[in-house]
Amino acid sequence: MGEIKAKPVSNSGIDMKATGTTVYISGSINHPRPGEFMEPFIQEAHESIVTNNIQEIKVDITNLKFLNSAGIRELVDWVMKLNHLPEEKKYKIEFLCSSEHKWQESSMSTLIYLNSNYLSKVTK
Amino acid sequence: MDDYKLLREQKAGSKAKGHHYMDLAFDREWGNITLVKTFFENFIISKMKSSEEVHKVGISVSELLENAVKYSSKNGVRIVIQNIKIGGIVKIRIYNYANEYHIKKLKTRLKEMRSMDSLDFYLYRMRESVKDKKASPGLGLARVYHEAQADITAKYHDNEKVVEVKATINLGK
Numbered sequence: 001m002g003e004i005k006a007k008p009v010s011n012s013g014i015d016m017k018a019t020g021t022t023v024y025i026s027g028s029i030n031h032p033r034p035g036e037f038m039e040p041f042i043q044e045a046h047e048s049i050v051t052n053n054i055q056e057i058k059v060d061i062t063n064l065k066f067l068n069s070a071g072i073r074e075l076v077d078w079v080m081k082l083n084h085l086p087e088e089k090k091y092k093i094e095f096l097c098s099s100e101h102k103w104q105e106s107s108m109s110t111l112i113y114l115n116s117n118y119l120s121k122v123t124k
Numbered sequence: 125m126d127d128y129k130l131l132r133e134q135k136a137g138s139k140a141k142g143h144h145y146m147d148l149a150f151d152r153e154w155g156n157i158t159l160v161k162t163f164f165e166n167f168i169i170s171k172m173k174s175s176e177e178v179h180k181v182g183i184s185v186s187e188l189l190e191n192a193v194k195y196s197s198k199n200g201v202r203i204v205i206q207n208i209k210i211g212g213i214v215k216i217r218i219y220n221y222a223n224e225y226h227i228k229k230l231k232t233r234l235k236e237m238r239s240m241d242s243l244d245f246y247l248y249r250m251r252e253s254v255k256d257k258k259a260s261p262g263l264g265l266a267r268v269y270h271e272a273q274a275d276i277t278a279k280y281h282d283n284e285k286v287v288e289v290k291a292t293i294n295l296g297k
Contacts (some may be wrong), residue, residue: 030175035257052248069187069263080254086168102179106271109199110246 002052006045011037014064018045026063028072038074046081049091056091060107062098062124072107079114081097095121126152126202131219134281134288136204144171144208152192152220153201159184164205172210177295180272181205181214184291187264188218191289194260195230196220211296222280222287229288230278233265242270273297 004018014027016038023045029038049057061067073087082090093112097104103124112119125130140143146167147149150156160188165182171197172178185203193200202219249266268274274291 032154032190039257052255066186067270068190069253069267070261070269072250072263073257073261077254077257103271107267109241110250110270113187113243113247114250 002048002054004052004057005048006041009037009041014038016041018048022058022060024060024063026061028066029064030066030068030086032070034068034071035077036075038071039077042074042078043081046078050085050089054091056094058094058096060065060096061104062096064104065101066103067107072111075111076114079111079119082118083106083115090115092120094098095119096124097123099123130221130282130286131200131202132167134218134219134286136200136202136219137215139205140207142209143206143212145204145206146208147202149200149202152201154193154197156201157186157189157193157247160189160203164203168208171208173293174210174295177210180274180293180295181208181216184216184272184274184293185201188289188291191264192218192220195222197223197226200225209295210239214293214295216274216291216293219286220290224283224284227280227284228286230289233262233282234276234278237265237269237276237281241294242266243274 003020006018008017012031014029016025059067095108097108108121112121131149133134161182165178166179168178184275199223200221204217206215207213240248246266250264253261265276268291269276272293274293277290279288
């Protein structure tokens with residue numbers, strides 16, 4: 001089974017890395033333009049997933065204390081990249097959330113509605 | 125001239141007996157958003173038991189201040205929080221200087237918001253936010269409406285030089 005290859009990011013209080021088929025996003029995102037560092041990482045991870053025909057990945061945000069709305073847009077953008085893939089290239093994303101961070105319950109539950117066939121959420 | 129003068133002149137409710145009331149004005153700097161959010165969250169944590177209540181106030185303060193800092197036409201942002209009490213109806217008022225373009229945008233956004241329930245509006249704004257990545261995401265109000273279940277209104281003062289956005293959050297819900 002392939003693994004996600006994407007250059008880790010550590011910027012403005014946020015860390016993004018991929019290990020195996022799991023992407024880890026941690027820290028706290030309050031940056032006015034988080035897309036400057038989130039978008040290249042997500043693009044690289046997405047391309048790697050598609051190239052390696054990975055069917056299912058996990059995105060672990062259990063240590064992501066806060067994500068501002070500009071950061072939420074970057075996750076929405078990822079989902080839209082997934083939605084635009086041909087059916088045979090689409091992959092499943094399971095978001096691993098934490099009940100400690102209240103924003104995750106409402107915002108991530110809403111995000112799932114953008115493609116409930118391929119997105120799911122597990123709260124620890 | 126005092127950058128905050130016109131913002132401070134706006135009437136912002138009053139302190140009720142047994143409720144906490146806070147009124148703060150500060151410079152329009154991005155770094156101040158997290159500082160002010162953390163300050164209010166820590167204050168509210170000391171007064172309230174539920175992390176859900178703290179979250180609702182915290183997310184509203186953070187997103188509304190982001191909007192104020194982004195869209196303010198000149199220096200100065202004022203935040204007033206009224207009725208801080210367990211199970212109370214908290215009112216958060218944010219004041220900033222405005223320009224015609226942003227007032228028009230705010231009016232449009234609020235009109236859209238009133239035509240949908242909070243989940244539909246948040247989903248709608250999520251989809252809209254990625255259509256033009258150079259533009260501001262425009263997700264903040266939708267997030268406050270949905271995550272904090274806030275009632276959001278706006279008033280315009282002094283010939284629309286100052287905008288007041290008010291989020292009313294029923295913490296007893």
